[in-house]
Amino acid sequence: MRARTTQSWPTDERLIAAERAAAAGPAWLAETRRQGLRIFRDAGVPHAKIEAWKYTGVNGLVGIGFDPHAPAPEVRIPPPPLAGLEDAYRVVFVNGRFAPLLSELDGLAEGVAVVPLTTAAADPPEAVRAHLGRVLDLDGMPFAALNAAFWTEGCLVTLDDGCTLSRPIHLVSIAAGGDAPTMFAPRTLVVFGRGARATIVESHLGTDGAPTFSNAVSEVVAAEGAVVEHYKQVQGCEADFHVGASAVSLGAGASYDGFALTLGGRLVRNETRVTLASPGAECRINGAYAAFGDSHVDNTTLIDHVAAGATSRETFMGVVGDSARGVFQGKTLVRAHAQKTDGHMLHKALLLSSGAEVDAKPELEIYADDVKCSHGATAGKLDETMLFYLLSRGIPRGQARRLLIEAFLAGALDEIRHANVREALRGALMKSIGDATRDLGCD
């Protein structure tokens, strides 16, 4: 059944063009693109009656009529690296296009490959054919399906068995607003060999200009015993939309430390799906967000415990001011065979104004009987007594609020295992809330 409504976006013309483009590519790739198109066409643009999109409406996005072919303004100066991550390898994309001049991959360690996905797809290594589009189940992911159909460029990172990368890889996607609204579909595939270790940081940034829509998909495959650190920063401008899906598949004994920090954007949805299909894997998905103005930030996660004896930890914390809105939908699914699962989930929100809103839906769905699982959600205001204590020492109100907000979000940021990334993201957070011109979204 077709659920597409009156609003036809992307236009049929665009969808047909995508179909034609798909047919021109290699057969295996054409198939994944066609599948994406099919799923998107069947599902259509999500609306409030679909449970997973109940709290996050996309009418505003659809109404803008983003076009994948709008010309992108040139970006000549690379964005400043995150303070503390200057040593990272950098791969920069501008509106989805690889920007080699802004990138820095010198001295890449043995056993690691970082290549544009199109280059890889033309002569695909085993890793690409085996995993591209295979980690993420597109069911119920209409935007990811659209990404599968439309992506034009992306990044492939592969790590050989046993390879340890000491410097992080920083994937920077810049949404450069031009004269007309533009959309693009970044695509990332990271494949960790057995026991490989690396830190991947994704930054999705915006520049001023017409609205942009970054519809991203990242897939991460970790073989047995791999140690994955995968962090994401989303900091768009007021007119920027970001819908990103991350799918993670963990082998036996592999560990995943994930974090999503959202600091700006008109609408941001970070959707993460982790499958714990092998015993003894460890998954940590944490995140923090600060939403002001009329920004809408949605973190939606699914942790799927398939195998026994895996652990999962999830902590999201958000600060919401002005008339912004935060959404948290966390689901931990423990399947019948996943005995001895140890899973905990928590969402905490701080509401700074009466116009701010948070919808939190932590869910446990458990089919095994010998598990240790918990979930919780709290929402509260800034503590007046603490605020007064700070004021009584002469700290100006705005600064006092910032200190308390930082202290609150630190509860989530402290979960980031990689010390430099933790401090880098903390710095980005402080800078961002320091820049907030309004009195920090308070009444």
Next chain:
Amino acid sequence: MALLEIEGLRARVEGKEILKGVDLRVEAGAVHAVMGPNGSGKSTLAHVIAGRPGYEVTDGSITFDGRDLLSLGADERARAGVFLAFQYPVEIPGVTNTTFLRHALNAQRAERGEPTLDPIEFVRMLRDKMRSLGVTEELLKRPVNVGFSGGEKKRNEILQMAVLEPRLAVLDETDSGLDIDALKVVADGVNALRSPARGMLLITHYQRVLSYVVPDHVHVFAGGVIVASGDKDLARELEEKGYADFAAADAA
């Protein structure tokens, strides 16, 4: 004009009148002790001076250094030189004691047009003050007051006072809950800050602290007003006789 002048101050909390016409002058260089029964409104007076929200001043005035204190926000009062050592210091998880102190000092230095201190300069300055107050490095790295013992919290208040060097210090039962050694340390800290330019208001239940920090004036606070004032001997008299006589005087 005195450093602090309180005239006919009336204040309500949750619609209930607690301060019922307080008159008090604290001159620069003087230490005033305020003693009085539980619930008489001593902390309320301290909070009204510091500018805590929720206290409604219905009448009277507070002038500090010639300025109308009541027209200033709590942070502005602090930067003008008013300091309150809390009876119940507040715990702030996630903000380290050092960060807290540095922000406070730098906000006050900025107000005075002095350059702010970077973390290294700040810690150097802090070390000396800590040592004399027996505050450990470990305590500075911990979140503000979180898990501090009662005595540690009180020392921490005095450390803040020593760092901020206020013109008016209101100490609300800073001596309560301290063992003898800690009491001496805190009293020494207070005495070290006595200066011709500084005024102090010492709220206490015990004569004991007043033998270490000898006050210039002692006031008896009961039923939301000052019912008697005198010199240090008044404190001794109170210790012997209790508040009964004064409370009676108040009721009359």
